[in-house]
Amino acid sequence: MIKKQILFLCTGNSARSQLAEAIFNHMAGERFHADSAGVHPSEIDPRVFEVLKAHSISDEELRSKDYSEVANNHYDFVITLCDNAKDECVIFKDDVNQLHWNLFDPKPLEGIEPFERTGTELIERISLFLLLNSEDHTEHVDPSSFFKLLSDPLRLKILMLLEDEQDLTVTELKNALNESQPKVSRHLALLRDTTFLKDTRHGLWIHYRLSPSLPMWIKHLLQTIRLGNPGIINAEKSRLKTAQQKTK
Structure with a gap:
């Protein structure tokens, strides 16, 4: 594995x-490896080692490095951790994913x-980064296209219903959405x-679910929208349950 x-x-x-x-x-784990460097490096603060020891994290390979020492290495992601580093004249190629986490300086x-x-x-931050960037084979989705789809209230509610119910037919969605x-x-x-979405036919009915390759x-965003807005489909879920009970 590379x-x-x-x-x-x-x-x-x-x-x-x-x-x-x-x-x-x-x-x-085995999917990533991280280095660090400074644009104006200085001695490592001893409190770094205290924190790592408290979390049982190895400090064996840590040493202060000038950016020039790693400038010719290939990196998939460069993450700057302070505004000074972000604003320095370091130019990265277009295929390098650049992020900025502006953490306060504890020193x-x-x-x-x-x-x-x-x-x-x-x-x-690292937990979320690993959650969102550890997949090898997923559909590439243009964020602007995705948010354009979400901008329609009916489509948003369809996605929220499928996030909750996992699998619904057109009729069930029609009843829920009125x-x-x-x-x-x-x-x-x-x-x-x-x-x-992914659709599958079961007998006469076509069932819809969120695509497993999303x-x-x-x-994560759909889950966050749902959890942060627990009442967004209250009426739709009530209508869905009523309609399902009538068919039993």
């Missing part, structure tokens, strides 16, 4: 990026607590043709 390469870039490579390198490599503050907070924030079958079918066809970022 590992994807990550570079964490900061000003001093003495605190945030060192924590990020060690925590990422501890969490990432000027006293004690271990600021470093622990930075470590906790990195664990949360819309005509041609209108519902038209929106379902659009979602299916843009690969967001990228994880879309699955």
Whole structure:
């Protein structure tokens, strides 16, 4: 397996990026490898090692590096951790995915607590990064096309219903949405043709579900919309349940 390469870039490579390198490599398994570097490197703050020890994370390979030392390496992702590093004149190729996590600098503050907070924030961000970027084979979806589809209230509710119910027929969706079958079918066809839905025939009925090949970022976003708006399809779910009970 070819590992994807990550570079964490900061000003001093003495605190945030060192924590990020060690925590990422501890969490990432076999799919990724992380390095870190600084545009103006300085000595690693000893509190970095205290935080890593508290989390049973190895610090064996950590050392402060100048960006020039790794500038010729290929990286799939470059993640800057401070505004100074982001604004330095470092130009990356178009195939390098660039992210910016503007973490506060714990070094000027006293004690271990600021470093622990930075470590906790990195664990949360890295967990989400790994969740959303660990898939090898998924459909490529243009985000602008996806959000254009979500902008229609009826399509959004179709996706929310399928997120909840997993599998529904056109008739069940028509009943839940209180819309005509041609209108519902038209929106379902659009979602299916843009690969967001998968349809299968069971006897006389065609069943719809979210495509299993959707990228994880879309699955996660749909789950977040649903959890953050628990009442968004209350009326639709009530109508669906009523209609299902009548057919029993």
